[in-house]
Amino acid sequence: MRLKGKIAFITGASAGIGAATAMAFAQEGARLLLAARRAGKLAQTASRAVDRGAAAVHSISLDVRSRFAVQRAIDELPPEWAEIDILVNNAGLSRGMDKLYTGRIEDWEEMIDTNVKGLLYVARAVVPGMVVRGRGHVVTLGSMAGEMVYPNGAVYCASKAAARTINDGLREDLLGTPVRVTSIDPGLVETEFSQIRFHGDVEKAAKVYKGIKPLTGEDIADAILWAVTRPAHVNIARVSLTSIHQANTLLVHRES
Ligand code: NAP
Numbered sequence: 001m002r003l004k005g006k007i008a009f010i011t012g013a014s015a016g017i018g019a020a021t022a023m024a025f026a027q028e029g030a031r032l033l034l035a036a037r038r039a040g041k042l043a044q045t046a047s048r049a050v051d052r053g054a055a056a057v058h059s060i061s062l063d064v065r066s067r068f069a070v071q072r073a074i075d076e077l078p079p080e081w082a083e084i085d086i087l088v089n090n091a092g093l094s095r096g097m098d099k100l101y102t103g104r105i106e107d108w109e110e111m112i113d114t115n116v117k118g119l120l121y122v123a124r125a126v127v128p129g130m131v132v133r134g135r136g137h138v139v140t141l142g143s144m145a146g147e148m149v150y151p152n153g154a155v156y157c158a159s160k161a162a163a164r165t166i167n168d169g170l171r172e173d174l175l176g177t178p179v180r181v182t183s184i185d186p187g188l189v190e191t192e193f194s195q196i197r198f199h200g201d202v203e204k205a206a207k208v209y210k211g212i213k214p215l216t217g218e219d220i221a222d223a224i225l226w227a228v229t230r231p232a233h234v235n236i237a238r239v240s241l242t243s244i245h246q247a248n249t250l251l252v253h254r255e256s
Pocket of ligand 1: 012013016035041064091094114118142187189190192194
């Protein structure tokens, strides 16, 4: 029960990595504040988390692209939920795989509004309280895509390069406080991610993972749990992880 009594706020908790992190934290006895747009899927995560041992769960329907909704959600938390110990700033998505010069501008805006501006809005709303309370840990979901761009993915990769820089800047700006800042940077993880990227085209999404054993949401949750359970003076700056079938964003070994 390493997270007993801790309040963890997880964005993007209705699916994939966020939902898996909710389960991993639940098993450690955390109190979970879960946020996403799809209330039905969020309720499913919440009920599974209670079964797994979460001390309590509070769900918030939230679109991180709205700065006002994000600030309001934090300002209006019931007092027993206000003192967030761990923020997992995870909500994010990719849309489309197109050459930069033919890409859909709506896709670019959705990615930048969610992965960059949403990330900033959530951090801006939550971190001041951590500084005042003298405790806290911010975990940002970056990506291997933030380290190395791949063809037809420039805008998603740029959004994750921005997340990396924001995460590093936050760590610098929090120096002298006990608040820790960690970036978790995975390679290919099989979640709803590719289905969302290809606007619901399940076959196209399945091809992304064909012939490889991809990482799972649980693998990433395991890395997040490890980072947040180190001794208070240890700050894990970055965890970069891939499946054994992936070396970087450009090199993937597929079994035929
Ligand atoms: P996923 O299964 O599609 O889950 C994405 C989550 O983000 C969902 O819960 C979704 O919830 C939420 N979300 C998206 N837009 C949102 C918005 N505007 N407001 C609030 N919540 C929003 O994808 P995933 O793989 O778990 O991705 C989680 C994070 O990991 C993302 O930041 C992604 O970039 C990063 N990542 C993924 C991979 C990968 O290969 N899967 C690799 C590296 C990094 P609702 O739709 O219900 O709002």
